[in-house]
Amino acid sequence: MLKEKMMTAACAAAALTMGLAASTALAETPSWCGPNEASLALLDGFGGNSWRLVTTASGAEEAAKCPSITQYEYADGQGDTQKAISDINSMAARGINAMVVFGDAGPAVLPALTNAHRAGTIVVPYRVNVGGEEGVNYAKFIGSSFFEDGVSWGNWIKEILPEGGNLLFLSGPAGNSQGIDELAGMKSVLDDKYVFINPEPFAVTNWDPSLTQQVLSAEIAKNDKIDVIVSDFGPSLVGALPVFAEFGRSIPALATSDGNSLSCFWEQNKEANPDFKLFTVATGNDNVRLAVQWAVALATGGTPPAEEIFKAPVFENSVTGEPNPVTCRPDLPGSIYLSAEMADDAQAKAVGQ
Amino acid sequence: MAQYHQAAGQDAPGLDLRSLKPARGFVTVVISTLALIVVCAVFAPSAISAGGLAGSLPFAAIIAIVGLGQMLVVQQGGFDLSLAGGVSLAVVITTHMSGGDDAQLFTSIAFAFGCAVVAGVVNGLLVGVLRLNAIVATIGMNALLYGAVFAVSGGVPRITTPLMAEIAGGKTLGIPHSVLFALGIMLLVAFVLKKTVIGRRFEAIGANPAAAHAAGLKVQLYQAMAYVFAQLHYCVAGILISGITREPTAFQGDSLLLPSVAVVVLAGTSLLGGRGFPISTVIAAFFLNQLSQFALAVGVPFSAQTIIQALALVFGIGVYSLRWKQAATKRALKSKMEETDNA
Numbered sequence: 001m002l003k004e005k006m007m008t009a010a011c012a013a014a015a016l017t018m019g020l021a022a023s024t025a026l027a028e029t030p031s032w033c034g035p036n037e038a039s040l041a042l043l044d045g046f047g048g049n050s051w052r053l054v055t056t057a058s059g060a061e062e063a064a065k066c067p068s069i070t071q072y073e074y075a076d077g078q079g080d081t082q083k084a085i086s087d088i089n090s091m092a093a094r095g096i097n098a099m100v101v102f103g104d105a106g107p108a109v110l111p112a113l114t115n116a117h118r119a120g121t122i123v124v125p126y127r128v129n130v131g132g133e134e135g136v137n138y139a140k141f142i143g144s145s146f147f148e149d150g151v152s153w154g155n156w157i158k159e160i161l162p163e164g165g166n167l168l169f170l171s172g173p174a175g176n177s178q179g180i181d182e183l184a185g186m187k188s189v190l191d192d193k194y195v196f197i198n199p200e201p202f203a204v205t206n207w208d209p210s211l212t213q214q215v216l217s218a219e220i221a222k223n224d225k226i227d228v229i230v231s232d233f234g235p236s237l238v239g240a241l242p243v244f245a246e247f248g249r250s251i252p253a254l255a256t257s258d259g260n261s262l263s264c265f266w267e268q269n270k271e272a273n274p275d276f277k278l279f280t281v282a283t284g285n286d287n288v289r290l291a292v293q294w295a296v297a298l299a300t301g302g303t304p305p306a307e308e309i310f311k312a313p314v315f316e317n318s319v320t321g322e323p324n325p326v327t328c329r330p331d332l333p334g335s336i337y338l339s340a341e342m343a344d345d346a347q348a349k350a351v352g353q
Numbered sequence: 354m355a356q357y358h359q360a361a362g363q364d365a366p367g368l369d370l371r372s373l374k375p376a377r378g379f380v381t382v383v384i385s386t387l388a389l390i391v392v393c394a395v396f397a398p399s400a401i402s403a404g405g406l407a408g409s410l411p412f413a414a415i416i417a418i419v420g421l422g423q424m425l426v427v428q429q430g431g432f433d434l435s436l437a438g439g440v441s442l443a444v445v446i447t448t449h450m451s452g453g454d455d456a457q458l459f460t461s462i463a464f465a466f467g468c469a470v471v472a473g474v475v476n477g478l479l480v481g482v483l484r485l486n487a488i489v490a491t492i493g494m495n496a497l498l499y500g501a502v503f504a505v506s507g508g509v510p511r512i513t514t515p516l517m518a519e520i521a522g523g524k525t526l527g528i529p530h531s532v533l534f535a536l537g538i539m540l541l542v543a544f545v546l547k548k549t550v551i552g553r554r555f556e557a558i559g560a561n562p563a564a565a566h567a568a569g570l571k572v573q574l575y576q577a578m579a580y581v582f583a584q585l586h587y588c589v590a591g592i593l594i595s596g597i598t599r600e601p602t603a604f605q606g607d608s609l610l611l612p613s614v615a616v617v618v619l620a621g622t623s624l625l626g627g628r629g630f631p632i633s634t635v636i637a638a639f640f641l642n643q644l645s646q647f648a649l650a651v652g653v654p655f656s657a658q659t660i661i662q663a664l665a666l667v668f669g670i671g672v673y674s675l676r677w678k679q680a681a682t683k684r685a686l687k688s689k690m691e692e693t694d695n696a
Contacts, residue, residue, distance in 0.1 A: 049509060049510065049602070050509045050510065053507070053509060174655040174656065198652075199652050199653065199654050199655065200654065204655040208602060208608070209510075209598045209599070209600055209601060209602065210412065210594065210597070210598045210601065210605060210608075211608070213408070213412075213597075213598060214408070214409060214412055214645070214646070214649070215649060216408075217404070217405060217407075217408020217409060218399070218400065218405065218408070218409070218646055218649035218650050219649070220404065220405075220408070221399035221400065221402050221404050221405030221408070221650065222397070222399040222400075222405075222649075222650050222652065235600065236600075238599050238600055239597075239598045239599035239600055239601075242599075243404075243407075243408045246404045246407045246408060247404040261512060261600060333511075334511075334512045334600065335509060335510060335511065335512075335600075351507075351509050352507050352509060
């Protein structure tokens with residue numbers, strides 16, 4: 001049954017592993033890749049969007065750098081907690097040495113992870129907090145610092161709006177911890193001059209473009225002055241931002257995460273919208289690479305990386321051009337992420353376009 | 354008699370049971386909508402500002418169109434849970450098959466309609482002819498449709514073509530095109546249901562299939578066709594979504610299932626089948642959409658937004674049940690009084 005779940009990405013990765021193992025083994029092996037042979041599995045709680053496809057392909061690419069990894073498997077939980085749990089159990093039963101797990105269902109997958117850990121598998125959950133303790137329930141948790149993202153946004157907002165102003169913060173489903181951490185990050189650098197006009201803690205969009213559109217038009221109608229929009233999923237705003245034109249207003253400054261469609265949208269609309277400044281942090285596909293490095297290091301006897309938390313770097317800044325100016329690649333699909341380490345055309349292939 | 358009329362007028366203002374009975378759903382939904390507009394004007398004027406409406410009306414139009422489709426099925430005493438899959442499939446076909454290329458757009462739209470007809474015919478056969486439970490059959494169809502959604506898209510969203518964005522998202526004389534589409538479809542459905550022989554038979558079969566069968570009407574055919582035409586509505590809605598939302602997800606239909614049933618019920622169509630109220634359904638869609646805009650504009654927390662919508666629905670449905678009972682009691686009372694008077 002698991003064979004069915006293996007996606008083309010996994011097959012490609014296995015082939016890559018073999019190919020690369022043969023050709024580059026003599027070249028350079030990263031320090032996290034130890035001498036002991038091991039098998040590795042990447043378990044996704046939900047694999048059905050372009051961000052996940054790029055992330056999965058990135059994980060496979062990272063694993064292929066280590067010739068000691070002899071077998072690479074992938075399973076997609078398809079957003080179904082039961083399936084995610086049974087994927088973990090069956091990978092453990094098959095004797096996979098190390099697994100990197102995107103635990104979308106949170107603590108619900110912890111018992112399965114704990115069982116696998118006790119059975120001797122190296123378990124590395126990443127990005128989504130699954131509860132539990134390192135060394136007891138799993139080997140290592142590789143978190144992502146959403147707080148750090150909030151700090152980056154907050155600092156940029158202070159630069160472009162030193163006198164303070166009105167901020168609108170949009171995040172995903174109600175109460176998601178990512179949004180709450182980001183808000184805490186922003187509040188750690190912004191004082192009372194900066195007013196959040198959304199309901200506490202953030203306007204709920206479920207990261208759904210059509211709900212985002214409805215929420216945004218309601219907020220624009222309600223507030224005459226919005227100085228900055230902050231969103232943790234930039235590309236979902238692309239459909240919604242033209243709403244400002246309905247009100248005869250300029251799109252305001254935007255602090256968010258990157259995406260090719262968003263950058264191209266900025267490129268097309270900056271002339272008509274004088275206030276439209278754009279600042280992005282990397283959307284974090286490379287979080288999986290750090291988790292893979294840890295899992296491989298622990299399973300093959302390599303040296304673990306120094307970092308334990310993935311900090312998304314600042315990616316684009318339309319005001320200073322540092323570290324990058326806004327970059328649109330109209331020749332590539334809108335649903336790829338130029339901030340990801342993976343090559344652009346490989347990403348285009350990963351999202352099937 | 355005159356005295357009684359007055360009494361009835363006091364209890365239920367503006368509702369003369371005899372003359373207005375056909376329009377009870379209409380009256381309720383219009384009064385509720387007007388009340389909501391007044392409440393918006395007082396507490397959240399931004400929700401009914403021109404810009405606010407321009408942003409929200411396209412989504413009301415989408416709910417209206419799927420609501421009309423669901424209404425046809427409910428009129429035959431069924432439920433169509435394959436709505437989510439039908440809408441999502443139309444969305445991914447129009448975005449993925451066209452691949453952002455205007456020249457491919459109409460081929461992809463034609464293909465989407467083809468898929469909708471197939472899905473509708475299968476639903477119709479299962480429910481209308483093989484007499485499967487509508488909920489079970491359409492849940493199965495929904496899973497199949499989602500299989501197709503994944504096959505077409507791999508779950509990945511894609512950006513719509515500029516032409517589609519213009520067709521669905523553009524405006525003529527300040528009115529969003531999606532609203533024009535919804536109004537056009539409403540007029541068509543209302544005309545066919547109320548003014549043609551086919552439509553009258555359709556309603557008669559919904560009201561009493563056994564009697565219609567005895568009268569020699571092709572009950573199974575009409576019941577099956579309800580599912581086909583419902584799918585065509587979902588298909589139109591999906592195609593419009595692909596133009597309104599620049600980069601729609603592959604699961605855009607999921608959030609429409611509940612509203613589609615809600616507007617049908619709010620408009621007064623009985624879940625047991627029978628008469629349909631297309632115009633009321635469209636007004637109910639505006640009402641439901643405006644209600645969420647109101648909650649957003651007031652700026653209450655998300656939990657409260659959900660509760661407000663739920664309460665409005667319970668209230669709407671509650672109003673119907675209460676009125677029916679009151680009316681029944683009164684009618685009984687009246688006939689008794691008349692009997693006594695005569696005696």
